[in-house]
Amino acid sequence: MMDLDAAQQALFASGAVGICHLIELDIGNNTLRFTTFNADLVVGGNSYLFGGELIDVSPIKQSTDSDTQAIELSLTIANSALLAKISGNVEDYRGHEARVYLQPFDSQFRLVGPPRQYFFGEMDPVSIKRDDPGMQGGSAGGTAVLPVMRTGLSRSRNQDPLRLTDAQQKSDFPGDRGFEGLRKLLENPVLWISKRFQEYQ
Structure with missing residues (x-):
């Protein structure tokens, strides 16, 4: 469960709260950062790209017991540079860390407190889902779906058949x-x- 500071607890209790996700992906020797907010954010000295790059984060459930949940991050493929990074050599990111943080902000869109880690896992290979261009043809967009499993789940899954x-x-x-x-x-x-x-x- 997340540990909120006093200001964040008061914000959530007031009901006048907004939240966004901050995503960090360790790919190669770099860390790519995205946010579901509608503008770039600078948090803790790090820049997070706005939601035009990160389309969706699948629901994340919180539990007090151990959990083997996997989530999916959907990223746009319109950015060719981003697509090259996430669809290149799979060994550059498979098994590498992905972190999802929750960042609260108030009704004036001011960040309240530091981001809180919401999910921590390891990346699996990306799959590309392209939109159908329809009868008129032309270029088609799409999304890159990046599965992320809680740390340890992939190892336990691979270990099961060995015994x-x-x-x-x-x-x-x-x-x-x-x-x-x-x-x-x-x-x-x-x-x-x-x-x-x-x-x-």
């Missing part, structure tokens, strides 16, 4: 016999008698 067989388990952990009966259990499941059936007897 599905006895051979794989023994390869990683010599002498471990915990999976020796797995195939037999899967092929010959044991029929359990239900509590209701036992009560009937």
Whole structure:
């Protein structure tokens, strides 16, 4: 959960609050910064490009327990320089950090307090979705969809299939016999008698 300072708590309690997202993407040796605000923002000495580049951030849920949520960032492909950076060598960004911050501002559009980290994850390969130019033809726009998974989710997802067989388990952990009966259990499941059936007897 986010830790708001006193000014931010008072702002949220008043109901006269606006928010925008600040996005940081570590691509190659650079950090690209975007905002969902309708103008460029300078926050903490860093410049964030306005929402013409960042089209959408999928909903982010907050929870007190561990979470394996993935989100999607939608970026315009009209900017050829930006498109080149996010659709170039996938190794320049896959597995690199992406950070989403929440920045509150008041009714006069003044920033209130420092940005609060809202989501932290690792980037997956970009997919390009192009608009249909229609019957008239011509150039078509589109969006670049950048998936971001919470840190650790991609590793846990990739690790799951490594322990599905006895051979794989023994390869990683010599002498471990915990999976020796797995195939037999899967092929010959044991029929359990239900509590209701036992009560009937």
